[in-house]
Amino acid sequence: MVxxxxxxYYGLRSxxxxxxxxxxxxxxxxxxxxxxxxxxxxxxSLYHSLEHIVNQITHSxxxxxxxxxxxxxxxxxxxxxxxxxxxSGVGQKxxxxxxxxxxxxxxxxxxxxxxDFSVNSSSxxxxxxxxxxxxxxxxxAMVERMPKKLALQSLSPKLALVEFEPPSIWSGSCDDLxxxx
Numbered sequence: 001m002v003x004x005x006x007x008x009y010y011g012l013r014s015x016x017x018x019x020x021x022x023x024x025x026x027x028x029x030x031x032x033x034x035x036x037x038x039x040x041x042x043x044x045s046l047y048h049s050l051e052h053i054v055n056q057i058t059h060s061x062x063x064x065x066x067x068x069x070x071x072x073x074x075x076x077x078x079x080x081x082x083x084x085x086x087x088s089g090v091g092q093k094x095x096x097x098x099x100x101x102x103x104x105x106x107x108x109x110x111x112x113x114x115x116d117f118s119v120n121s122s123s124x125x126x127x128x129x130x131x132x133x134x135x136x137x138x139x140x141a142m143v144e145r146m147p148k149k150l151a152l153q154s155l156s157p158k159l160a161l162v163e164f165e166p167p168s169i170w171s172g173s174c175d176d177l178x179x180x181x
Contacts, residue, residue, distance in 0.1 A: 005043050009050050012036060049158070056156040066146070069110050070139035076102055077132040084125060092125050099128060 012032055019029035040047045063071070076099060083095055123131070153160045 005039055006046060006050060008035075009039065009047075010054075012039075013054070053156050053159045056158060060150065060155045064146070065110055066139065066142050069106065070136070070143045072106060073132065073136045073139055077129070077136045080125070080129050080132060084129065096125055096128060099132070 012035055016029065016032040016036055019026055019032065022029060080095070080099060083092075
């Protein structure tokens with residue numbers, strides 16, 4: 001940790017974030033917090049650079065509105081299919097009203113520029129299910145057209161500037177890494 005403190009930072013940070021909300025007095029969480037505090041205190045600029053990189057990547061990997069909406073509509077559609085598959089006609093009117101209400105909420109949250117939720121509130125469950133399926137398919141098609149990979153330069157410009165140079169642990173230890181293959 002003294003020579004290359006960044007080598008343990010990401011693992012230690014992830015471990016701490018997973019454990020901090022656990023049981024109070026968790027010894028591992030306390031020690032990981034102490035290590036992060038020590039890293040922050042003794043390597044202030046390095047710590048902030050690493051935090052900046054983590055924030056860049058976290059922000060870049062958030063689900064886009066199209067992806068979030070597609071997931072929500074797919075879950076809503078699966079819920080309707082499950083309820084209809086159970087065979088009980090009990091509560092279909094309430095279910096219909098809840099689904100239409102939820103679609104109205106999604107429309108107001110995401111706006112109509114993504115997709116039009118023109119669902120007839122007086123339609124029956126069969127029509128509602130088919131309309132949900134069409135909406136889910138349109139959203140899935142939108143999400144499928146999105147790029148599957150992000151260039152490191154756009155994901156984290158600061159991380160893209162870092163060059164790889166193997167550490168010199170002992171004489172000759174990294175010679176095979178420098179040879180062209």
